[in-house]
Amino acid sequence: MYLEAFQQQLLPGDAASRSSRLDYNSRFERWDDLAGVRRKPRRSFEADGTKGLALFFPPELYPVALHPLVTAKGTTAVRRLLLQRLYDYLAFTTELESVAVIPVAIKISAGQSGLLLPEHMRADAFKIVTDEAWHAQFSNDFARQIAGETGYAPQGPIRTPPAFVPRLDELGDRLPPQIKGVESLLFAIVSETLISGILSDIPRDRRLPRSVCEIVRDHAEDEGRHHVYFRSLLRHLWPALTPRERRAIGPILPSVVYAFLEPDYEQAVTHLTAVGLTASEIEQVIAETWPPGTVRAAVAEAASPLVRYLAEAGVLDDARTQEEFESSGLLDSGPTSHTVADGAPLLHIPREFS
Template identity: 80%
Template structure:
């Protein structure tokens, strides 16, 4: 078991047989001076924000909290929902880093990506491991502080896994055996190139407690470097794949994107039930908060930087891959009525046929 885990690669095959790119510009030369784990203090939760009760999370980024059926139950209900949304964000961050990003970065750092990467690119991956472990730890620590100060714990006491995990299991089952495992590298690329933009607005929201804004800002600053790293990783990955592998992987990339951007409907339903809504009311709130056409456009907008990187890497040269992106709506990015953040990162919804 342990020997097998040691030898397992992200991409099957021999790295030496793959096309080798030499281009890589490190953004980690001053990591010792700039990394959050090196220079940021432990953030202590302090209540407060704008007028009234203050907010734990921007309600525009969690639209169920703005629905009339929820608002009718009073300001306290809305604020409790937003507190649970903050817990979800913090838990998602901890699980994303621990389960999805750190294992991938470890494999890259130990020459087990399956790709012929420059040595300094592998060394930088170890710095990402350290960054992400810090993000996971301070998110978990901050959630514990919030619970202690508010007297209201997270409703996910059973530790239900985030929705991206079963989605990735489904995707792995759809991949041919000769590329199975690459979905974890693709998901790391997707999440790390999109999350820095997603986090950008929250630190500037004066309605939130300053300590909440500081925690998100600390995360976002490190993720800016990770964004550049994984953009480069995408180029190395795609150039290293064989034409057969590209044909197998490309049409499934939209599903990887939706695994990250689609909301955790079950978690939202749990929160609405705890707020006293019936199952039919909860279904109505979820359906009306994330209508298909509008949220499909928001998914495309949120994913647009990554779609541009995919195009630069030559991903759309395969006709079936281009068709899959087109049918998923990911090539139709345009301004949307709101920016949404969800599952820890984006809380977006899209028709189910685009995620299967």
């Protein structure tokens, strides 16, 4: 098992037989001066004044908390849900980095991407490994601090797989055996080019504890560099694929996007149950908060930068791939009133929480 894992490439096949490009502009020249792991302090959750704050997490990014059936339970229930959403965000960060990004970046740094990449691009991948390990560690540490200060621990089992994990397993089963495994590379590109946009507004939200804003800002600053790196990786990947591989991979890319951005409905069920909603009420809350059309519009808006990068790389040149993007709604990304983080669209916000 270990030898197989050691030898496995992200993209199967002989890398030397693939076309390659040498251009790469690094954003990591000043990594020692700029990386959060090098210069940011350990963030301490600040309990002082927290009881007077309305929010632990922006309700725009978790709108089930503002459904009338939830608000009828009182402000304590709403705040408890938003605290759980903060825990979810921290756990998601830890799992995303450790399960989805670090293994890919390690393979790239070791020359096992299946692509012929410039040497300094491989070296930068190891810096990303270090960044992401720091993000996973400080997220886990911060969650432990919150539990200790508030007395409210995260709900559910100690460790549950985030929704993207089974979704990626399903995608892997749809790929031809000769390129199975490339979904991990695709998901890293998708998540790393979209996460910085999701994080951008949270540090400026004055409704949140200052320490929450600080830890998200630390994450976002590093992810800005990762965004540029993985956008560049996409430009190296697509020309290196054979026409047959492109035809196989292109049509599943919308599902990769949804694996990252679509709400985690099962997680919401767990939290809504904990605040006292019945099964029928939970079904109503989820159906009215996340109707399919709203989710499609919100995912399309959040994914629009990535869709543009894919088009620039030539991904949408294939007719079937473009058809899949159209049918999934990802090409309908005009301005909307929705905001996405893990697929969460915006609802009307009562004055008390604005």
